[in-house]
Amino acid sequence: WHPMWEPLWRAVNDVSLPLHFHTFPSLPQSVRDRQTGLTRRAAFFTSVAGFQMNLVNILAAVIGAGVLERYPNIRISFGESGIGWIPYALDRMDFEWEDRFRDLGLKMRPSEYWRRQCKATFQFDPIGTKLIDDIGVETLMWGSDYPHPDGVWPQSSKYIAEQFGHLPPDVVSKITCENAGKFYGLIN
Template structure:
């Protein structure tokens, strides 16, 4: 696309004349707060008392263990919304429904659904909030099941777990995205405990137009087989065959990197990109991208400034240490070859990555708003995007704001 064509597309996409060169955003990382009846209205009656359901109880003590909250309801005080599922209890928190609140108000305290913006969990209200935020379309990761549905893999009754995964996907396709006119983009889950069942769920959803699936950036951190083992080959084959993008959200390995057990949470929050760096390098040397050249990976909320050095180091190991490191066992081309061909990063707070754009790859990055999380840029995403990359040439601006996401997910926009 030429710069003049790009400017015309940007204008058609809703750019405000004279105000900015950034077209309306296609965000590939937002979140949904699951509605209270998502599972209780879909599960068989025999499971409704043990499957995921909302109950109201007092706030309890909350601790964060890696990427997992450890908590139980309290015995006194005001009632807040709690998800109850087998032996698991989880309060709905201000931290994950932060849109519209000041930073000092965003805590891990529990809330009710009446205390969050309706756009957190109601599709039409979400679209209204997207209109306020210069956003055309949005791909949403889950909250309660965690970023790739780890919760269901951890529970005891796997028949119920499978029904929960399928119920989530049916809700995602039919209700969350169904009447949005393509503005809410479906992202589905798979049963992580069985690769063949995961492949079947990918194909089931692909048949109804789903082009994105959530997966763990580091499955071994969940106690699952590695991507080197061959265990996941049926899943990767299904994704490649159906054009389903493997979307890995930061923290989807549940664990986080910390140099000391008594380090403040700020340390792990600053180091969280290390999870995605480890995952990317794992994939680059695994042979997965070589065996399935049509497979596409997307790293959500990982930012992008770390990518050039990770690629440089991986390529150097591939060349310099080929004699002992098994660098070429599954990777006949330099690792960076597979990155530029098949991998997409995602950012919204990374000026360093933009400074290194020629090495990150203008065709390899997408943008996000992270609504309604505390890190999110709502309702100021247009200003944030303009500040970060509005100075680039029009074609690059278009690709980052929406063009790469449209191509990656096969969206029916700007055609």
């Protein structure tokens, strides 16, 4: 939301470059490093378990500051973000905008900016895959996080079958292939 980012938003918009925000720890590394034993493990657990939740602040900032309103060519991906949190965050932003923040200059509900300009990537999120209609199938991109050790590779096929087994093949194809291809301009 800070005006110092305006040149970045303008440049990204002008060249239609995909912009990525990756998950990040909820605790600084220095805090975890000062701990020992089980306290250190608990601090690491806290950090890892809260990775995705920090992205709500970034999403709310780019929407609430009107970045996506002013720059409709910006396309944002929230990497390794999980997806189960998204319906709640969008519902909350829509409610707050309707209730107290109509003065922000947004011409659409926050959830409409999400559907128009944002995507999220995830490896395994069985809760999120139950909420695809609320999130928007066109906003989802599956990834294996290869070659990171916390990713699902080399069991990618197993994870795809397990969490997408209840979905029609065309929806699975969109999430596992087509949406990313379109986002990166590899397919039309």
